[in-house]
Amino acid sequence: MLDTVRSVLPASAVAAAPEAPGEGNVGMYRERIVHATLRPTEVSQVQELVKVFGGPGTPCGLHAISTGRNWGLGSREPATDNAVTLDLSGLSRIRTLDLDRGFAVVEPGVTQGALAKQLSGTGRILNVTASSAHTSVVGNGLDRGVGLRRQRVDDLAGLEVVLPDGDLAHVGWWPEEHRSTAVYSHGLGPELTPLFSQSNLGVVTAAVVRLLPRPEAQRTIRLSFTRNSLAGATDAMRRWVSQGLVGGVLKVYDVVSAELYGGRVGEFLAHISVDGTDASARAVARVIVEEAHGTGLFTEVHDSAVGTGSDDVVVRMVESAYAGDPDNNDALLEATLGQTAEHIDAEGTGWLFFLPMVPFSGQRIAEAHELLGRVFEETGVRAGCTVNALSSDIIDFVVSIKFQRNDLAAGQAHSALERCYELFAERGFIPYRLDIDHAEWVDRLSTDSRALQLTRDLKTFLDPNGAIAPGRYA
Ligand SMILES: Cc1cc2nc3c(=O)[nH]c(=O)nc-3n(C[C@H](O)[C@H](O)[C@H](O)COP(=O)(O)OP(=O)(O)OC[C@H]3O[C@@H](n4cnc5c(N)ncnc54)[C@H](O)[C@@H]3O)c2cc1C
Structure with missing residues (x-):
């Protein structure tokens, strides 16, 4: 089969195992058996390769990646063994x-x-x-x-x-x-x-x-609060989101996650983006600041447009990213994992993500945090959490687990991840993205077997020979 592939791609774009050993992955997930990595640079090459793998009796399928930096969920690894990686990073126009x-x-x-x-x-x-x-x-x-x-x-x-x-x-x-x-x-x-x-x-x-x-004016309100105020502060922030005061995704770092990301440690830290015209952003920011003070729940209330900036790595990243600028993101990444993007999978700190959706309410968010406390009691692993408010009803509750890259610590981190899946799913906090070790949770979490079968019928109809390898969600 690789001979046929070589007629489609130049030799330099084909790395066959064992010349293409895995580079490791930051999650320390088991490395899958991948027979080769193919690096097309043209769409027509991708079409030819898919045709080759879609022929009857083909022994393995293609696992497509874009830049393969799916850190915490498996990086560039496929969910199943016996795949060929189709690395599309060379299509970069x-x-x-x-x-x-x-x-x-x-x-x-x-x-x-x-x-x-x-x-x-x-x-x-x-x-x-x-x-x-x-x-x-x-x-x-x-x-x-x-x-x-x-x-x-x-x-x-x-x-x-x-x-x-x-x-x-x-x-x-x-x-x-x-x-x-x-x-x-x-x-x-x-x-x-x-x-x-x-x-x-x-x-x-x-x-x-x-x-x-691009908003004409953009400011970021920073709010701090203690664990005791978690439910009340969450409900106050939900009100601002539901009344349309908040632009973009409201973010809350808990104490552990601020620490994991290399930020300043202390209390929960919320970021609220406010944007519009200069006058409207100023007015809305003032409303939020006044109301935040009025609740008596927040220990610090700061408007980025008033007073001094911050040298905290998390704050700098969030404030520039709201404005569409990812230039500070890599500093956060290095503070978090001790490596640049190029080397994260090969060396440095280990990292896992668990990504459930949680209803946006003070009580449910507090419940989700209690589950993280239980995971800590059971496994000794303290996971961090960043809340991303996707709407006034839905929270992307990002659980991150940082660990030393050795077998013992990795084993504990993966046990903690497993408990997260079990405990959160039991409470109805269902993950919206899966890591490579939990692909079968698509079945476990499915609420309608006929709908699941419909997806599989589509796969069989469109791809009877398995040109495209089963992935995280199949
Ligand atoms: C400190 C830190 C912060 C992070 N912050 C965020 C964040 O804010 N938001 C967030 O979402 N993630 C975040 N991540 C996770 C991750 O790094 C990003 O999601 C990243 O964008 C995924 O890697 P990628 O873009 O290279 O996608 P890839 O790894 O290339 O793709 C992801 C998956 O999509 C599928 N796929 C990719 N390309 C194709 C294709 N062309 N055709 C078909 N299927 C394809 C494959 O299944 C692939 O495995 C963070 C990670 C770290 C360590």
């Missing part, structure tokens, strides 16, 4: 940038740093995540990652997909050459774009990414 209509067409290798740089000084921003500037816009969006402005999948207006038979389809909205249409992603009839996120139904070779209007 920004094909189109339309500031007027607010979209970019980007390939999987385009990083958030590269796209944000193109937008610097323009009237548009990219919804950036808190991860490295060297992570992929497309890869993160396809895994339903979370940016500082909203969940990344909401940025994907359309996708260019290589289907398992090698054909190329453009689903959702796609720019036309000879007329200018509005960026409306729903089209007519059943929508196809969602079929390709957290999916092994196709390989995505480009995406239409929505660009947000």
Whole structure:
């Protein structure tokens, strides 16, 4: 089979095992059996490769990655053994940038740093995540990652997909050459774009990414509070989100997570972005500051536009990322993991993520924190938590587990991760992204067997020979 592959790609773009040993992964998940890594640079090569692997009797399937920096969930590893990695980082063109209509067409290798740089000084921003500037816009969006402005999948207006038979389809909205249409992603009839996120139904070779209007004014309100005020402070913040005072994703670092990320330790730390015109942002910030004081729940209330800045690494990252600038993200990453993006998987501190959705209420958030206390009692591992408010009803409750890279500490960290899955799921706090060791939780968490079967029927129909390998969600 590799001989056929070599007729599609130059020799330098094919690394066959054992010449391509794993580089390790920051989560210390078991390294899967991966037979080769293929690095196409053209869409036509991807189509040819998918055709090769989609032939009858092919012994293994392709595991597509964009930049492979899915740290904490498995990095570049597939969920199952016996795969060939299709590394798309060499497809790295920004094909189109339309500031007027607010979209970019980007390939999987385009990083958030590269796209944000193109937008610097323009009237548009990219919804950036808190991860490295060297992570992929497309890869993160396809895994339903979370940016500082909203969940990344909401940025994907359309996708260019290589289907398992090698054909190329453009689903959702796609720019036309000879007329200018509005960026409306729903089209007519059943929508196809969602079929390709957290999916092994196709390989995505480009995406239409929505660009947000740059706020004329943006300020960040920082609030601190103690553990005793957790439920009350959460309800107060929910009110501001539900009444439309908050721009972007409200974030709360607990004491442990602020420490894990290398920030200043002490109390819970909330960040609230307020934006609009200069006058409206000033007025809304004043309302939040006054109301925050009025609750008596917050120990510190700080408006970034008033008074001095902060040298805290977490604060600096969050404040610039709200404005669409990921340039401080890598400093946070290094403070967190002691390595640059290039070396995180090979050496440095270990890191795991557990990502459940929790209803936005003081009581439920306090309950989720109590579960982390139970995990600590049972395993000795103290996990940190960052709350991302995706709406006034939903919290992305990011649980992070940091550990020394040795077998003993890794074993304890993975036991803690296992307990998180069990305890949180029991309470109805269901993960929205899975790591490579918990792929089978798709079955465990499914609430309707017919719906699950429908997904599998689609896979069998579209990809009868398994050109695209089973992944985290299959
Ligand atoms: C300190 C720190 C902070 C972080 N902060 C955040 C954060 O704020 N938000 C967040 O979401 N994550 C965060 N992460 C996690 C992670 O680093 C990001 O989610 C990162 O963007 C994922 O890596 P990637 O972009 O290289 O995607 P990849 O690893 O390339 O892709 C992710 C998965 O999507 C699928 N996929 C990728 N490309 C394709 C394709 N072209 N076709 C089909 N399927 C594909 C594959 O299943 C792949 O495994 C953080 C991690 C750390 C360590």
